[in-house]
Amino acid sequence: MPDTSKNTSPYTADRNIPGAFEGETVTRRRFMTATANVTNQVAVGMIVLPTLGFALGPNFKKLEERWEPVGRPDEFSPNDYISRTITIVAGAGQTGKSTVYLRTRNPEIDTEPEDEYNQFIAISTRCMHLGCPVRYVPASQRFICPCHGGVYDFLGEVQGGPPVRPLDRFYTRVRDGLVEIGPRFSVNSELRRFSPRDPAQDLDGIGQYLFPSRPTIRKIPGT
Amino acid sequence: MALKLPAVPAGAPARPGTPAAEPKSVKDNAGEAAVAALGWLDERTAISGTARWVMFRKVPKGTNWFYTLGTSTMLAFLSQVITGVFLAMYYDPSPNNAYESMRHINNEVFLGQFVHGMHRWGATTMVIFIFLHMGRTFFFGAYKYPRELNWVIGVILVLLTMIMALTGYLLPWDQRSYWATAVGVNVFASAPIAGPYLGDFLRAGPEFGATTLSRFYAIHMLLLPGLIGGLIAAHLYLVIKHGTTAPPWIEAEIDEDLRKAEA
Numbered sequence: 418m419p420d421t422s423k424n425t426s427p428y429t430a431d432r433n434i435p436g437a438f439e440g441e442t443v444t445r446r447r448f449m450t451a452t453a454n455v456t457n458q459v460a461v462g463m464i465v466l467p468t469l470g471f472a473l474g475p476n477f478k479k480l481e482e483r484w485e486p487v488g489r490p491d492e493f494s495p496n497d498y499i500s501r502t503i504t505i506v507a508g509a510g511q512t513g514k515s516t517v518y519l520r521t522r523n524p525e526i527d528t529e530p531e532d533e534y535n536q537f538i539a540i541s542t543r544c545m546h547l548g549c550p551v552r553y554v555p556a557s558q559r560f561i562c563p564c565h566g567g568v569y570d571f572l573g574e575v576q577g578g579p580p581v582r583p584l585d586r587f588y589t590r591v592r593d594g595l596v597e598i599g600p601r602f603s604v605n606s607e608l609r610r611f612s613p614r615d616p617a618q619d620l621d622g623i624g625q626y627l628f629p630s631r632p633t634i635r636k637i638p639g640t
Numbered sequence: 641m642a643l644k645l646p647a648v649p650a651g652a653p654a655r656p657g658t659p660a661a662e663p664k665s666v667k668d669n670a671g672e673a674a675v676a677a678l679g680w681l682d683e684r685t686a687i688s689g690t691a692r693w694v695m696f697r698k699v700p701k702g703t704n705w706f707y708t709l710g711t712s713t714m715l716a717f718l719s720q721v722i723t724g725v726f727l728a729m730y731y732d733p734s735p736n737n738a739y740e741s742m743r744h745i746n747n748e749v750f751l752g753q754f755v756h757g758m759h760r761w762g763a764t765t766m767v768i769f770i771f772l773h774m775g776r777t778f779f780f781g782a783y784k785y786p787r788e789l790n791w792v793i794g795v796i797l798v799l800l801t802m803i804m805a806l807t808g809y810l811l812p813w814d815q816r817s818y819w820a821t822a823v824g825v826n827v828f829a830s831a832p833i834a835g836p837y838l839g840d841f842l843r844a845g846p847e848f849g850a851t852t853l854s855r856f857y858a859i860h861m862l863l864l865p866g867l868i869g870g871l872i873a874a875h876l877y878l879v880i881k882h883g884t885t886a887p888p889w890i891e892a893e894i895d896e897d898l899r900k901a902e903a
Contacts, residue, residue, distance in 0.1 A: 472841075473841065475840065475841075475844040475845045475851060476837060476840045476841055478845065480845060480846050480847065505847055506845075506847045506848070506849040506850075508735075508849070508850050509735045509848070509849040509850045510735045510736045512735055512813075512818060512848055512849075513735075513847075513848075513849060547822075547823040547826045547827060548819075548822045548823055548825075548826040549819060549822070549823065550819070564819075564823070613846065614836065615825075615826055615829040615830070615835075615836060615839050616826045616829075616830075617826050617827070617829065617830035618829070618830060618835070618836065627832040627833060628832065628833075628835065628836055629833070629836060630836070631836050631837060631840050631846065633840050633845055633846040634846035634847075
C-alpha cells in the first residue's frame with residue numbers, strides 16, 4: 418500500500434488510491450457514507466413529516482361557521498336576559514353545546530356601532546379568567562363565575578375578580594322571522610370586536626399583539 | 641494442527657477416604673437446575689456482571705429512609721402502568737361513550753372500581769413522591785457536580801408527570817374533569833405569542849371537541865409513558881454510575897496522621 422497520509426491532493430488518483438478514476442475527488446468510502454446518511458434522513462423524514470402534519474393539522478383547520486335559530490324576535494326583551502343552549506362544535510355530543518344569554522339591543526346602554534349582527538346581544542357564558550361557565554343573576558343584573566369569583570355587569574364588562582376582558586359575544590341575525598346565533602367573537606374593554614381569543618388573553622393595549630388570533634377561528638371580516 | 645493430549649488412565653481407583661456419593665436430594669437437584677438455567681442465560685448474555693453492578697453497590701455512611709423516595713416514585717409509576725393497561729381494556733375515548741365506559745368500569749366490572757381507584761390515587765401518590773424525592777435531592781445537595789445532568793433529567797420527569805396528571809384528569813369525561821381541563825388548557829394558552837397556538841394544539845381546534853379527548857388519551861397512554869420509561873432508565877443509569885451521596889451532616893473522615901505526613 419502506498420502511503421497516502423501525507424498526500425493532500427484533492428484527486429483520489431493523485432493519492433494513489435486503488436481503483437481511482439481520473440478527476441475523482443470523493444473516495445468511495447465517503448460517497449457510500451454520505452449516501453447511507455442521506456437515505457437515512459429521507460426515511461426518517463418520510464415518517465416524521467406526515468406524522469407532524471397529522472398532529473398539527475387541526476391548528477390550521479377553520480372551525481365550521483354555524484348559524485342556529487333560537488326563537489322569534491318578540492321572545493326577547495331589552496332589559497333582561499333569556500338563556501338558550503346552542504351547539505358550538507358538531508359531533509361532540511353534550512360537550513359541544515354551550516349556554517348563551519340573549520336580549521334585544523338597547524340603544525340607551527349599547528353604545529357600540531349598530532349593524533346587522535348586533536340587533537340582538539348574545540353573551541357567551543365562558544368566563545374570561547380561565548373559561549369556567551358564568552351564570553346570570555337577574556336580581557343583581559350581573560354575571561357571576563363560580564370558580565374564582567369573576568363578576569361582570571349587565572353588558573358583560575368586568576366589574577371584579579380576575580377576568581382580563583369582557584365576556585365574549587356571538588354574532589346574531591334575523592332570518593325567516595327567527596333570531597339566529599352565529600360565530601363567536603371577543604371584545605376589548607371598549608366592546609370593539611376582535612377575532613375570538615381564549616380566556617385569560619388581554620385585548621387592551623398590546624394584548625391583541627401578544628395574543629394573536631389563530632387560523633382556526635376568526636371574526637366575520639369587516640365587522 | 642491437531643493437539644495430542646495424553647489419554648486419561650482408565651479405571652483410576654478412588655482416593656482412600658473419599659466418602660461414598662450420597663443420592664442427591666430433590667432440593668439439590670432443583671438448585672442445580674436453577675444454576676444451570678442461569679448459567680445458560682449468563683453464558684449467552686453476560687448479564688451477571690451488569691446485575692452485580694446494578695444491585696451490589698457501595699452506599700455511603702448515613703444512608704437513610706429518605707433515600708427510598710426515588711424508588712417509591714418509580715414503583716408508583718409501575719403501578720400506574722399496570723393498572724392503566726387494564727383500565728384501557730374497558731375504556732372508550734370517544735365523547736359519547738367515555739363517561740358511560742367509566743360508569744361501566746366503576747359499577748359493573750369485577751374489581752373495576754378498585755383498579756380505577758388504584759390508578760386515581762396512585763397518580764396522586766406519584767406526584768407527592770416525586771416532589772418529596774425532588775426536595776430530598778435539593779436539601780441533601782445531591783444535585784451538585786457531577787450529578788447536574790441527573791437533576792435535569794429529574795426535572796423533565798417532574799414536568800412529564802404533571803402533564804400526565806393533566807391529560808389523565810380529562811379522561812373520566814365528567815363535569816369536574818371537563819371544566820378542570822378547560823381551565824388547564826386556558827392556563828397554557830395564556831402564555832404570550834405561542835400560547836394561543838398551543839391551546840389550539842392541545843384542543844385540536846379552537847373548541848373542546850371529539851378530537852380533544854382522543855388526543856389527550858393518546859398523549860396520556862402512549863406518548864408520555866414511553867418518554868417517562870426511557871428517562872427513568874437514563875436516570876437510574878446515572879444514579880448507579882455516580883453512586884448515591886452521603887447526607888450533608890456526615891463529616892468527611894480525615895486521617896490526621898496522613899495529613900501530617902503530607903504537610
